[in-house]
Amino acid sequence: MPDGRIDAAAGPSLDAVEMSSADSRAVLLARDLLRVPSVTPAGPEAFAPVEAVLAAAGFTVRRRVFSEPGTADTINLWAEIGEGGPHLAFNGHLDVVPPGPEASWRKPPFSGAIEDGELWGRGAVDMKGGVAAFLAAVLGRLDARGGDPGGRISILLTGDEEGPAVNGTRKLVDWCVAEGAVFDAAIVGEPTSRHRLGDTVKIGRRGSLSASLTVAGVQGHAAYPERAANPIPPLLAVAAALTDPPLDDGTEHFAPSNLEIVSVDVGNPSWNVIPGAARLRLNVRYNDTWTRDTLPAELERRIAAVPLPAGVSVQLAVEAGYGDVFLTRPGRLVDCMAAAIRDVTGLTPELGTSGGTSDARFLKDLCPVVEFGPVGTTMHQLDERVPVAELDQLALIYGRLLARFFGDDDAPGAR
Numbered sequence: 373m374p375d376g377r378i379d380a381a382a383g384p385s386l387d388a389v390e391m392s393s394a395d396s397r398a399v400l401l402a403r404d405l406l407r408v409p410s411v412t413p414a415g416p417e418a419f420a421p422v423e424a425v426l427a428a429a430g431f432t433v434r435r436r437v438f439s440e441p442g443t444a445d446t447i448n449l450w451a452e453i454g455e456g457g458p459h460l461a462f463n464g465h466l467d468v469v470p471p472g473p474e475a476s477w478r479k480p481p482f483s484g485a486i487e488d489g490e491l492w493g494r495g496a497v498d499m500k501g502g503v504a505a506f507l508a509a510v511l512g513r514l515d516a517r518g519g520d521p522g523g524r525i526s527i528l529l530t531g532d533e534e535g536p537a538v539n540g541t542r543k544l545v546d547w548c549v550a551e552g553a554v555f556d557a558a559i560v561g562e563p564t565s566r567h568r569l570g571d572t573v574k575i576g577r578r579g580s581l582s583a584s585l586t587v588a589g590v591q592g593h594a595a596y597p598e599r600a601a602n603p604i605p606p607l608l609a610v611a612a613a614l615t616d617p618p619l620d621d622g623t624e625h626f627a628p629s630n631l632e633i634v635s636v637d638v639g640n641p642s643w644n645v646i647p648g649a650a651r652l653r654l655n656v657r658y659n660d661t662w663t664r665d666t667l668p669a670e671l672e673r674r675i676a677a678v679p680l681p682a683g684v685s686v687q688l689a690v691e692a693g694y695g696d697v698f699l700t701r702p703g704r705l706v707d708c709m710a711a712a713i714r715d716v717t718g719l720t721p722e723l724g725t726s727g728g729t730s731d732a733r734f735l736k737d738l739c740p741v742v743e744f745g746p747v748g749t750t751m752h753q754l755d756e757r758v759p760v761a762e763l764d765q766l767a768l769i770y771g772r773l774l775a776r777f778f779g780d781d782d783a784p785g786a787r
């Protein structure tokens with residue numbers, strides 16, 4: 373679909389939402405989102421329910437499709453309301469990972485079934501539940517304040533977070549910035565809670581670097597090694613140098629960086645041939661000791677320190693497009709998030725940095741960003757589901773976050 377503003381009357385109306393209480397609005401919204409199969413990249417029908425409610429609430433809603441050769445076109449949505457500051461952005465994705473064998477699900481993966489207090493479906497926790505909860509919080513705030521957000525709020529949704537993410541949040545935020553948007557803070561509604569809603573907020577993510585290493589030698593007859601240069605012993609020596617000693621001991625907010633050799637490949641079917649080359653592939657999950665520049669330099673330094681026999685050379689090739697490490701240092705946003713969680717759950721969240729990369733990496737250079745959302749136990753699994761009470765509570769937490777961030781008079785500690 374081409375770019376354009378979305379008319380409130382254009383999309384299907386969420387009739388059930390109008391009649392529900394603010395608390396269960398999150399559940400009904402999530403259910404409607406879950407009923408749309410939206411395996412990456414999410415199609416326009418996945419965005420329609422969101423566009424309808426946001427336009428009806430007074431948001432300026434815009435949609436753009438980003439493209440790049442070799443990747444799928446991706447729909448992105450930017451909805452904005454309010455004037456002046458501060459400007460808070462909620463970020464999420466409407467695409468989901470494939471459901472796997474549908475017959476193995478206890479409820480169909482795109483049914484949005486609600487049973488025994490749980491809402492079922494692919495994306496219930498990752499992350500249509502979180503999206504529905506922050507939408508419900510924002511809509512509830514507008515209802516309560518006669519349509520005045522009390523600041524500026526942006527909703528940033530993409531249809532490709534689970535895939536290559538080339539045409540997703542990265543380009544979406546570039547577009548916002550090109551249009552003059554200045555964000556003061558961002559929340560990503562990914563499932564960050566571990567055991568109970570509110571036990572963990574992610575204030576950073578480790579970086580991820582993948583690289584291939586090739587050791588080139590000289591092929592030859594196993595009976596005449598003096599005429600060959602076997603690349604395998606040097607490869608083993610290089611592997612040892614890369615993994616020992618450890619890259620670091622961890623930092624204040626991060627676990628130690630970890631280098632995993634994920635494959636060693638020679639592919640030699642013969643018993644009497646010394647192979648000409650040997651390769652390995654590695655992945656590093658790295659903390660804020662390193663950057664995307666200093667880490668490859670450290671790997672090169674370790675490789676260069678290994679003495680190589682004559683005729684052997686080593687080459688390291690870093691894969692493009694990896695996620696860099698980031699950390700949002702404790703401050704106003706983290707304080708507001710933690711306080712909102714305490715307001716609703718009584719829990720003091722752990723400020724974590726574990727797990728894989730997320731779209732927060734595309735927001736980190738614009739403003740402080742934290743991730744907070746449901747308990748992630750069933751994400752990407754068969755029978756993905758979320759307790760409806762958890763979604764309601766999550767919406768309440770996002771609502772408290774808005775009140776605290778915008779300094780409402782009734783927010784404890786408001787300024």
Ligand SMILES: [Zn+2]
Pocket residue numbers: 465498499533562563
């Ligand atoms: Zn996700």
